[in-house]
Amino acid sequence: AQKVTQAQTEISVVEKEDVTLDCVYETRDTTYYLFWYKQPPSGELVFLIRRNSFDEQNEISGRYSWNFQKSTSSFNFTITASQVVDSAVYFCALSEDTDKLIFGTGTRLQVFP
Amino acid sequence: NAGVTQTPKFQVLKTGQSMTLQCAQDMNHNSMYWYRQDPGMGLRLIYYSASEGTTDKGEVPNGYNVSRLNKREFSLRLESAAPSQTSVYFCASSQGGSGNTIYFGEGSWLTVV
Numbered sequence: 001a002q003k004v005t006q007a008q009t010e011i012s013v014v015e016k017e018d019v020t021l022d023c024v025y026e027t028r029d030t031t032y033y034l035f036w037y038k039q040p041p042s043g044e045l046v047f048l049i050r051r052n053s054f055d056e057q058n059e060i061s062g063r064y065s066w067n068f069q070k071s072t073s074s075f076n077f078t079i080t081a082s083q084v085v086d087s088a089v090y091f092c093a094l095s096e097d098t099d100k101l102i103f104g105t106g107t108r109l110q111v112f113p
Numbered sequence: 114n115a116g117v118t119q120t121p122k123f124q125v126l127k128t129g130q131s132m133t134l135q136c137a138q139d140m141n142h143n144s145m146y147w148y149r150q151d152p153g154m155g156l157r158l159i160y161y162s163a164s165e166g167t168t169d170k171g172e173v174p175n176g177y178n179v180s181r182l183n184k185r186e187f188s189l190r191l192e193s194a195a196p197s198q199t200s201v202y203f204c205a206s207s208q209g210g211s212g213n214t215i216y217f218g219e220g221s222w223l224t225v226v
Contacts, residue, residue: 033212045217097211103155
């Protein structure tokens, strides 16, 4: 069965600290896709990244980076030099051979000035 | 640049009342979805529609009905609202097919008293 676990319910950091949000997934498929979404305090869901199971290259986009490791079934998200605007709930999600997403329960990140 | 638009944004209902959440997308997407978000549970799929004229149950369909009116519009109806349906509802759309990115509306906050 497919499942996404975000064990960190809430993380608090001070601005400029680096922070890593963990995501562990379970799937029996060899083809699957992983996503991260951001939900700022305003409530909308913002797509951040999509990764397929055949592409294990790490991705960097500005202060954001993602580490995909199939050996540990993890797709972790790191924010470097965090800023107050990074405060949000972050969701990891998985889709297998469908276009439906299974979400983790989210990690609330609070960045204090 | 509208993307996915859902209405209303806020609604308070009395137990037993009915209401319809409206959703429209302007991205010419084939697939549309309704998710609900509850504290500590992430987002869960209520119903989805892979194409115009088709709908399928998701993880938590009880108490809801949907209509895919045309390619653009996908409505969610609560026939007899219950307090357990107090939640934030998100409409979403995607091109369809495995692994395609799903884009979300801004959410509808529904309270059933």
